[in-house]
Amino acid sequence: MNILLKNRIQSGISNFLFNAEPGETKIPEKEKLELEKYGRLIKVARKQMIYQEGEPPKGVYFLKKGKVKISQLNYDGAVQILFIYCAGELFGHRSILGNDRQPVTATALEDCELIFVEKEYFINVLKSSPDLSEALLQSMSHEFTTLVNRINVFAQRGIKERLALFLLILNETFKIPGQLAEESEITLNRNDLAAYTGTSVENLVRTLKMFRENGYVRVNGKTIYIENFEALFTISGL
Amino acid sequence: MNILLKNRIQSGISNFLFNAEPGETKIPEKEKLELEKYGRLIKVARKQMIYQEGEPPKGVYFLKKGKVKISQLNYDGAVQILFIYCAGELFGHRSILGNDRQPVTATALEDCELIFVEKEYFINVLKSSPDLSEALLQSMSHEFTTLVNRINVFAQRGIKERLALFLLILNETFKIPGQLAEESEITLNRNDLAAYTGTSVENLVRTLKMFRENGYVRVNGKTIYIENFEALFTISGL
């Protein structure tokens, strides 16, 4: 892929990504090690729930292996997928810091390994470390920006545009660390992809088909490969 | 209004409000005074811009008087209003903390008085105050939850539902401090209300008309009064 195009895409979608690199946590190494030391390893099978909307949060999670989807249930039963975390990322800390109940449900997309750190211990480490506070403030501020951008997208753009954008985002999420962006295999079933894009499965399938027929993507079963980044970038309206 | 209903509504929309009380900042009093002491008073006329999307942030703002809308421009020229800040609130700090450019534009909805605090000074105070860090972490975590909820709303719900919800939210925003919630006068022109709800002006007008005809709201020029909280609450799907 053209390096200029790559940069344009990168800088466009960076406003929608929590981290510049997938799996990056901005937590200082020292505190990360300290937290993980007192955490315990949990293995979670594909499709298994990690925590559920409405629960009081029990602790924070470092995802070591696998992918986790964060979703929210609508009053009419529809599911909205909000993020997909990949190995290396920390999650579950925000509801603890904000004294909220879990606003969302976390479910393993693949077989996962997590390190679970008790709420109380996390708070202790946080209180004793200005570096950790600062790092969290910084990452949450950036996350705030990405969420605001996303609200705009959902409020204003059609499904074609949203799918194009989310495919580019997923391309980062499913990037194999160290490899080039264009090597990603987006593996997500239609239901989840629809729930992520915020549409019905049927509509998603139709839009995806159109992308396929135009040569923007290639599909092999559940796996989607992006073939024409520029087209998707243009459609997404970034 | 029925006190039980009021509590149900309150707890429902609290997941969409930055603060439990409009105009509340969770910043410790000591740091707030310190920041304001070194800030300078700025007067901004109605419709005047305070800062613009894409700019590097210059500092933080305490809103002392008036209301400020935070909006974002879409690639096709459409405007999305994301928040409306009222007197007492702090804004502009997140892009500083996250090292981002301003992701949004801030515009005075009414004649405003603000205290502007230089970026460097804000960072200094923050570095020297764990209390301030903690307060910001807490409030930003809660804000994260509210944004996630909002994404769900925009992704999944129709305009009728969104307008009902946003009217309930605006009812809090336009609440006169100390008075009961049901006394609010929502004063916002149709364009802004449409941009806030994420729809076209025409559609907004039609939906509002329907609410009026059903007796859910009363309209006097630009001012909207909620007449039937329960109906809006039910429609919003909270």
Place this chain on the structure above:
DNA sequence: CGCCGTATTGAGCGCTCTCAACGAGGGTGG
């Protein structure tokens, strides 16, 4: 081979958008 969950396709309806016209009100200049 049959079953079940997932993916795809089609048809029809309803919601939302756009375009266009008209009305109301406020401000300005003659």
Place this chain on the structure above:
DNA sequence: CCACCCTCGTTGAGAGCGCTCAATACGGCG
């Protein structure tokens, strides 16, 4: 004071997008 203009709000009509329902295909697994 009136005529005009400009902005804002309202209404109507028509097109198109996206949703729902229903039927059909596909693929893995017992």
